[in-house]
Amino acid sequence: MKINPVIALLLFLVAGCTPELSQVPVSKNDFFNLELGEPVSPSYQLSFPFDHGSHPEQGIEWWYVTANLKSDSGQEFGVQWTLFRTSVANVQYVSPWWDNELYFAHFAIQDNTSHQAFERYGRAGQVKIQANPFVTQLDNWYLRSETETFFPLTLHAEQEKNRANLTLDTSPMVLHGKNGYSEKTSDGHASMYYSYPFLTVKGELTFQGETHRVSGDAWLDREWSSSFISKAQRGWDWFSIRGQNRSNGALMVFCIRDNQQFYKDCRGTEISAEGRASEIGHKDIQLSVLEQVSLDGVSYPFKWQLRLKHKSPILIESINRDARNQLTIPYWEGRVKVSGGYIGEGYAELVGYE
Numbered sequence: 001m002k003i004n005p006v007i008a009l010l011l012f013l014v015a016g017c018t019p020e021l022s023q024v025p026v027s028k029n030d031f032f033n034l035e036l037g038e039p040v041s042p043s044y045q046l047s048f049p050f051d052h053g054s055h056p057e058q059g060i061e062w063w064y065v066t067a068n069l070k071s072d073s074g075q076e077f078g079v080q081w082t083l084f085r086t087s088v089a090n091v092q093y094v095s096p097w098w099d100n101e102l103y104f105a106h107f108a109i110q111d112n113t114s115h116q117a118f119e120r121y122g123r124a125g126q127v128k129i130q131a132n133p134f135v136t137q138l139d140n141w142y143l144r145s146e147t148e149t150f151f152p153l154t155l156h157a158e159q160e161k162n163r164a165n166l167t168l169d170t171s172p173m174v175l176h177g178k179n180g181y182s183e184k185t186s187d188g189h190a191s192m193y194y195s196y197p198f199l200t201v202k203g204e205l206t207f208q209g210e211t212h213r214v215s216g217d218a219w220l221d222r223e224w225s226s227s228f229i230s231k232a233q234r235g236w237d238w239f240s241i242r243g244q245n246r247s248n249g250a251l252m253v254f255c256i257r258d259n260q261q262f263y264k265d266c267r268g269t270e271i272s273a274e275g276r277a278s279e280i281g282h283k284d285i286q287l288s289v290l291e292q293v294s295l296d297g298v299s300y301p302f303k304w305q306l307r308l309k310h311k312s313p314i315l316i317e318s319i320n321r322d323a324r325n326q327l328t329i330p331y332w333e334g335r336v337k338v339s340g341g342y343i344g345e346g347y348a349e350l351v352g353y354e
Contacts, residue, residue, distance in 0.1 A: 036060060036087045039226045040192045042181040048173075049150065052222070053131030055192075056101070059087035061224035063136045063143060065155055066240060066347035067166065067201050068335055069216035077205055077214060078319075078335040078347070079164050080108040080117075081143065081157055083136045085129070099124040105138045107157040108333055109164065109207050110320055115334065116208070117325035118159040143220075153199075153220075158206075166203035168218050171196035172275025176252065177267070182223075185233065185256055185265040186282070191225035197242060197250040197271055217242055219250075219347065234259050235352015237287065237301065239316060239336065243344040249273050251342065253280070253306060255287045257352060263287055268308070284309035295322055300332055300353050312341030318348060330354045 036059020055061055067079040083105045101124070108117035120138055128137040134145040134153070141157040146167075153168040174195045176182040182193035199218040204211060219240045229236065238254040253268035266287060268280035291303035302321070306314040316336050323334025332350035 037226045040181065040190055040224065042178065042190070044181065044192060046175065046180045046192070046194065049132035049134065051131070051192075051194075052134045052150065054085060054129045055224045056087065058192075058224045059226050061085045062221075064221040064223075065143060065168070065218055066333075067168075067199075067216060067218035068242075068345050068347070069201060069205065069214040071205070071212035071214050073212070075212065076112055076319075076335075077207060077212070078108075078110045079155075079166070079205065079218075080106065080325075080333050080347070081141070081155055081164070082106045083129075083138060083141075083143070103127045103138055105141050105157075106325060106327060106333075107141060107159060107162075107164070108325055109162050109205065110323060110334060111207060112319060114208065115320055115323050116162055117327055117333070118157075118162070119327045155203075161206065161209040163206040163211075164203070166201050166205070166214075166218075168199045168201055168220070170200070171198040171220075174250075174269065174271050174275055174277045176269045176277065177279060183267065184229070184254075187232070189225075189227065189229065191223045193221070193223045195222070195240075195252065196220040197240065197252070198246065198273075198275070229256060232258065233264065233352075234261055235350070237263075237304070238349040238351075239306075239346060241316075241336070241338050241342065241344050241346035243342065246273050248342070248344065250346075251344075253285060253287070253308075255285070261352075270308075280308060290315075291317075293318075293321055295324065298353055300324075300350060308341075314338060314342045315340040316348070323348075 038057050062084045064082045069077045086102045103122040105120050122138045128135050136143050143155050146154055151170045155166045157164050176193040180192050180194050183190045197219045201218045202215045205214045234257045236254050236256045241251045250271040255263040255266040258264040266282050266285035270278040286307040288305050289301040290305055292299045293302040303317045316338050319335045323332050325331055325333050336348045338344045
């Protein structure tokens with residue numbers, strides 16, 4: 001009998017073992033096509049601070065930060081930190097260390113020439129998720145409020161010779177889709193999705209053993225759903241972009257790819273400087289790849305043209321030639337610069353190209 005590779009990893013974790021992750025055969029297709037828990041409902045009314053916390057009725061959830069930073073000496077960096085929660089069906093195990101959830105976190109830092117990424121897996125006892133005061137934590141990696149109010153937040157993660165200790169402060173909240181109900185595809189797949197796109201950042205960053213005082217901007221995404229994508233889909237290209245000037249607002253766009261790697265469903269949100277959200281429908285988005293880079297025999301988009309209704313063509317280009325998170329579940333996560341009909345910077349996430 002073939003064991004689902006995700007369940008194989010879980011059995012290691014539940015039993016208290018620490019596997020060599022490179023030896024655990026977790027398939028990206030198995031993971032991203034998992035369907036767990038109840039689908040989100042378009043009638044759901046977001047409520048805070050409750051919805052900063054966990055939603056066990058849905059099987060997949062994440063808290064996700066990307067930051068574009070500059071040191072006091074002018075060196076540029078990017079930071080990504082994500083905590084994932086996934087429910088696990090049909091694993092019967094009685095233990096104070098097991099709550100039918102698998103948790104894992106990703107931490108990545110890049111400058112303009114190098115990119116390093118790290119991961120940790122956890123279970124009950126290693127993880128704390130709390131709505132108020134807000135905490136998401138796996139071991140000593142965390143994103144948390146420092147007072148009884150949601151802001152300011154502290155982001156802390158460290159691994160080997162890399163460390164981030166950053167303070168993230170106020171941004172308006174943006175609800176994507178229709179009051180936070182974000183349709184991903186024409187066949188009805190959706191998530192609950194909100195963001196804080198205009199966070200200001202200051203703090204300390206250590207990259208490859210060198211420590212820098214840094215400042216810049218960050219984007220915090222929150223989503224939960226019953227699956228990442230359906231079995232008819234291969235992956236997605238996702239972009240979060242802030243205008244060069246705050247008055248130009250921000251932009252979120254994603255396109256889901258089918259099994260032939262064609263862009264199939266696209267959605268987006270145009271965000272004003274004050275945080276007002278305007279939904280962008282599929283028919284008003286055209287994304288095309290202008291340039292690719294080949295890494296270990298796999299081609300990744302590197303430069304895109306994005307066309308939105310009533311706007312001049314927008315050019316999006318990755319800053320790093322290689323921004324792969326080469327983890328148990330591999331994907332691309334890196335900074336982008338934006339020019340043409342919209343000038344700014346942000347992040348791209350590319351999933352399903354391995």
